[in-house]
Amino acid sequence: MSAINNKCEYISKNQIKITFDGKTYSAFEGDTIASALLRNNIRLVGRSFKYHRPRGIYTCGIEEPNALVQIISEHNEPNTRATIKRIYDGMEITSQNRWPSLRYDFGAINNILSPIFSAGFYYKTFMGPKGFWKNLYEPLIRRSAGLGKPPKNFRSKSTHQYHNSDIVIIGAGLSGLAAAKKFINTKYKVLLIEQDSYLGGVLKNSNKVKTINGLTPQEWISETEELILNSKNITILKNTLVTTYNFTNHLIALEDKFAGKKIDLNKSELTLHKIRTSNTIITNGHIERFISFRNNDLPGVMLASSFEKYIHRYGVVPEKEPVIFTNNSSSLSLLKKLISLGCKPKAYVDSRKKDNIETEIKKILKDKEIPFFSDAEIEGCDGNKKVETITIRQGKSFNKLKSSMLCVSGGYNPDIHLFTQSKGLVKWDKNILSFKPDTPFQKTITLGSTSGNYNFKKLCDEINEKLSIFKTKKVSLDINLNVPNKFSIKELWETKKKNNSNWSKSFIDLHNDVTTKDLKQAITEGFDRIEHLKRYTTNSMGTDQGKISSINSLAIVSKILKKEISEVGTTTYRPPYAPLSFAAIAGRSTYEFYDPERKTSIHSWHLKNNAVFEDVGQWKRPWYFKASENETMHQAVQRESKMLRENAGILDGSTLGKIEIKGRDALEFMNLMYTNAFSKMKPMTSRYAMMLGEDGMIKDDGIICKISDQHFIATTTSSGAPKVLADMEEYLQTEWPHLQVYLNSITEQFSTFNISGPKTREIMMKVFPDIDFSNDAFPFMTFKNFDYKETKIRIMRASFTGELGYEIYIPPKFGLELWEEIFSCGKEFNLIPYGTETMHLLRAEKGYIVIGQETDGTVTPIDLNYNWMIGKNKKDFIGKRSLSRPDTSREDRKQLVGLSPINKKDIIEEGQHIVELNELPKKIKNPIKYLGHVSSGYHSPNLNHSIGLAMIRGGKNLLGQKFFVTATGKTKNIPVEIVNPVFIDPENKRLTS
Amino acid sequence: MILIKCPYCGERDQSEFANGGEAHVIRPKNPESLSDKDWGEYVFYRNNPKGIFYERWVHSHGCKKWFNAIRNTSTDQILKVYKVSEKRPDLSEFKNTLKSPSGEPPVGSGNFSVKK
Numbered sequence A: 001m002s003a004i005n006n007k008c009e010y011i012s013k014n015q016i017k018i019t020f021d022g023k024t025y026s027a028f029e030g031d032t033i034a035s036a037l038l039r040n041n042i043r044l045v046g047r048s049f050k051y052h053r054p055r056g057i058y059t060c061g062i063e064e065p066n067a068l069v070q071i072i073s074e075h076n077e078p079n080t081r082a083t084i085k086r087i088y089d090g091m092e093i094t095s096q097n098r099w100p101s102l103r104y105d106f107g108a109i110n111n112i113l114s115p116i117f118s119a120g121f122y123y124k125t126f127m128g129p130k131g132f133w134k135n136l137y138e139p140l141i142r143r144s145a146g147l148g149k150p151p152k153n154f155r156s157k158s159t160h161q162y163h164n165s166d167i168v169i170i171g172a173g174l175s176g177l178a179a180a181k182k183f184i185n186t187k188y189k190v191l192l193i194e195q196d197s198y199l200g201g202v203l204k205n206s207n208k209v210k211t212i213n214g215l216t217p218q219e220w221i222s223e224t225e226e227l228i229l230n231s232k233n234i235t236i237l238k239n240t241l242v243t244t245y246n247f248t249n250h251l252i253a254l255e256d257k258f259a260g261k262k263i264d265l266n267k268s269e270l271t272l273h274k275i276r277t278s279n280t281i282i283t284n285g286h287i288e289r290f291i292s293f294r295n296n297d298l299p300g301v302m303l304a305s306s307f308e309k310y311i312h313r314y315g316v317v318p319e320k321e322p323v324i325f326t327n328n329s330s331s332l333s334l335l336k337k338l339i340s341l342g343c344k345p346k347a348y349v350d351s352r353k354k355d356n357i358e359t360e361i362k363k364i365l366k367d368k369e370i371p372f373f374s375d376a377e378i379e380g381c382d383g384n385k386k387v388e389t390i391t392i393r394q395g396k397s398f399n400k401l402k403s404s405m406l407c408v409s410g411g412y413n414p415d416i417h418l419f420t421q422s423k424g425l426v427k428w429d430k431n432i433l434s435f436k437p438d439t440p441f442q443k444t445i446t447l448g449s450t451s452g453n454y455n456f457k458k459l460c461d462e463i464n465e466k467l468s469i470f471k472t473k474k475v476s477l478d479i480n481l482n483v484p485n486k487f488s489i490k491e492l493w494e495t496k497k498k499n500n501s502n503w504s505k506s507f508i509d510l511h512n513d514v515t516t517k518d519l520k521q522a523i524t525e526g527f528d529r530i531e532h533l534k535r536y537t538t539n540s541m542g543t544d545q546g547k548i549s550s551i552n553s554l555a556i557v558s559k560i561l562k563k564e565i566s567e568v569g570t571t572t573y574r575p576p577y578a579p580l581s582f583a584a585i586a587g588r589s590t591y592e593f594y595d596p597e598r599k600t601s602i603h604s605w606h607l608k609n610n611a612v613f614e615d616v617g618q619w620k621r622p623w624y625f626k627a628s629e630n631e632t633m634h635q636a637v638q639r640e641s642k643m644l645r646e647n648a649g650i651l652d653g654s655t656l657g658k659i660e661i662k663g664r665d666a667l668e669f670m671n672l673m674y675t676n677a678f679s680k681m682k683p684m685t686s687r688y689a690m691m692l693g694e695d696g697m698i699k700d701d702g703i704i705c706k707i708s709d710q711h712f713i714a715t716t717t718s719s720g721a722p723k724v725l726a727d728m729e730e731y732l733q734t735e736w737p738h739l740q741v742y743l744n745s746i747t748e749q750f751s752t753f754n755i756s757g758p759k760t761r762e763i764m765m766k767v768f769p770d771i772d773f774s775n776d777a778f779p780f781m782t783f784k785n786f787d788y789k790e791t792k793i794r795i796m797r798a799s800f801t802g803e804l805g806y807e808i809y810i811p812p813k814f815g816l817e818l819w820e821e822i823f824s825c826g827k828e829f830n831l832i833p834y835g836t837e838t839m840h841l842l843r844a845e846k847g848y849i850v851i852g853q854e855t856d857g858t859v860t861p862i863d864l865n866y867n868w869m870i871g872k873n874k875k876d877f878i879g880k881r882s883l884s885r886p887d888t889s890r891e892d893r894k895q896l897v898g899l900s901p902i903n904k905k906d907i908i909e910e911g912q913h914i915v916e917l918n919e920l921p922k923k924i925k926n927p928i929k930y931l932g933h934v935s936s937g938y939h940s941p942n943l944n945h946s947i948g949l950a951m952i953r954g955g956k957n958l959l960g961q962k963f964f965v966t967a968t969g970k971t972k973n974i975p976v977e978i979v980n981p982v983f984i985d986p987e988n989k990r991l992t993s
Numbered sequence B: 001m002i003l004i005k006c007p008y009c010g011e012r013d014q015s016e017f018a019n020g021g022e023a024h025v026i027r028p029k030n031p032e033s034l035s036d037k038d039w040g041e042y043v044f045y046r047n048n049p050k051g052i053f054y055e056r057w058v059h060s061h062g063c064k065k066w067f068n069a070i071r072n073t074s075t076d077q078i079l080k081v082y083k084v085s086e087k088r089p090d091l092s093e094f095k096n097t098l099k100s101p102s103g104e105p106p107v108g109s110g111n112f113s114v115k116k
């Protein structure tokens, strides 16, 4: 058993070295991993998914179910198809799914235990007891089943590219090139996409075609490629695989920029092409299928056309004396190729009757004295980690031959994957025993073997006819063949077994280790619908999607069910056609580019002053400021909160959403959008307002500044701004197009500072000496515009802390300068910066709600006791009618209350339940009556005990009553009293001071 | 990924748009005069047919304009787009695309792939 290196024009003479499982091997530039391994007589390359059976190289292309390897030298890339991945000097490769080594794999015990791993094994075995899945089964399965290991420390640099074209041709084989020829120098913008690194397809993979138009295949390819390259309207994409065919002729293709080359870490390694086209021509050919027999998975079993491709494309003859097993006429080309190289197959086994076998085949076999078995089949093969003996059944007699390789051909399937993704309908063709494209749903044309046309002589007419809609010149193809022009095949999906053993298996899905027995068992258990059967057995659900076997399984199932294959139908073909790495899909949207970070104009100051940041939407907001290295968050927030109520604090509120509302009907519009009544509001005053959904539930809140009846500025929550603007726009366009109103987002046009605390007025007077901040001149909830240095500012008297406070709006360009000015003036008053956590604590002390904390989309203003905000006299506003719906006006809805612990040392935690029991039972048997939940919980430094805001059923009528709050990790509950949610300054004396 | 023809900008990728649910649901002029049931129907009830559907779209990452479209929900084919101000097009325009009461077309729904 040894491979021979043959002359090959497609392989370079440059010798390079690779390592596989730590050993170094020589190969040539242009080799794939598979051809390099075969060149070095390596047949065993991996262990199977479930049973850990030894597996080899089964195919020579994208359809490979077994030979998946891990590329150590490419950030540990797992599950790489050895049959398509091109090597380069120094490439490091390891096998997968084996421990401790490929030859001695511990997991192989699964093969002996295989009776328990049959169809539905996962569903049947890993049921209960509770907790076993998470703690035992899942980790166990993850370790023993599966494929390669995920990459580590991996940072991909892939890019996306967009195309708009008139015609996309998928596959540059014989039909693809001939089709492209029709568009040379025409008005059509054409993309010709080839998965391989060069054009030619079947012409380079096999011996089937002798000459085209009097030229050798290679001459014809070169001539055609030259013509295409010189035609400005056609672009060729090589090393590019079309994986997805979406609706409206939207294609996704993946280009490997480093095929056969070591990845340059500074360059994009993958390009994801997103293509819109008017027409799609699919010419990606066909895929050979296998036949199920006993131990059809042993290393050494290979598809016949793949064996031929290794000889033709890579100059590797994997074995000089293989056994050939076929049910169709196409294997003649392999036979001829071997003979021409002086090799002699051990035997030729054809399941067809002698009379149906082509005379040419019979003549060669006779002349060369090759053992010939017609009307025969392979019963099975045996050997230790490789094929050693092959058993042939002919009638009742068995012949056992020694050979290390078995070439199998079970016929060809048109590659209908992309066609069905495009939602076209396929039809069963009895002549080729396969599905072929029938009715396209989109503008899709299939040509050549993709369309089920296996007749080379008819190809030219097919192309000219199907592409006649484009009104271009006809192409001519005069093809001379090495194989019979007429394709002949005999139905054969699985051969009969002589004896049964646990070790011997007849596989239908090599990737996922599904046997033909599993199919039968699943049907017996009632899974007779093909989609159910697929999921129950995991048949054709591997990364190869059953490319060489799924039609076989449909045929076997239809035989068991005694139905026509077309009745059984196919499972749905879903994108991608072949695995598409997440790195390619993500493109540049990774790490810091995944989502933009928005920073305020004060950000650099926050950094310098030890701010710890919190993400609010895309915004980075200071959460709290560390006064010293060792200060904890709790300490910082307590300090900030106390200092503010004693002196003053300032918050960077620039992230608050700001929307400008202008126009003739601005007042009417605002009255419709918000609950509040704005008609009687005086110009240059502001008001806290709420926006509801039509269901009456609170959506957002903010302060509305009225400049005039025709001009308002609304602030929104930091994360709600885009949605509020979009909602306003929607109503304006769809419901009230008669209103003349213009909206503008001005969030980023202003830096906003919220300064508050008892010393605020003194600080403000020092910063702005020309402005009168007295109560009479500048009352609560009013605002004014001022000139400040070379810009203009707006100051509003408002507060979210409950203390005397102002909001300053200034163009961001001048923001930092003013912020620093405020600090230098505020130094003598002990002004501190504070973050969002302190803001939340202070507003909770004051009983102010936060959207998304107290509210959750099920809370109305009435539930919050904010009836004063509802403009009852207004005829209409969004959500008004819903407030009087029976469910919305129920008395026992969850309502906002305050919680105060009876034992002042107890801590009320956010998110805890409020119950009637002082202690929870050790084992909870019956549901415990639930009254509500704690929506906000803080330790108040100003009251010196824990406080809570809570949403409790019928809470308004429960003031003064005692209940209990659950606590993390304890069965003993915390006794609390229901109190008014305003803990500090209920008379608003501080606000208006 | 479908292509949608914005009536203002032309054909654009689906990712530029947001769907706004059923079209031609008009907000009542006098909500207070409606019964709880009628108001509830307006707020909570929408059609979700298989087949022809009149729906709203907004070109949210483009001109931000709202418009209406008629889409066959079983195939995702958009049969017509029209401005909000335009009248609801008559179904008889699309007679040929309505094959069965359920709206299941002979090709394109993705529910079966083999020709019967």
Ligand SMILES: [Zn+2]
Pocket (backbone or CB within 6 Å): B006, B007, B008, B009, B010, B059, B062, B063, B064, B065
């Ligand atoms: Zn638009």
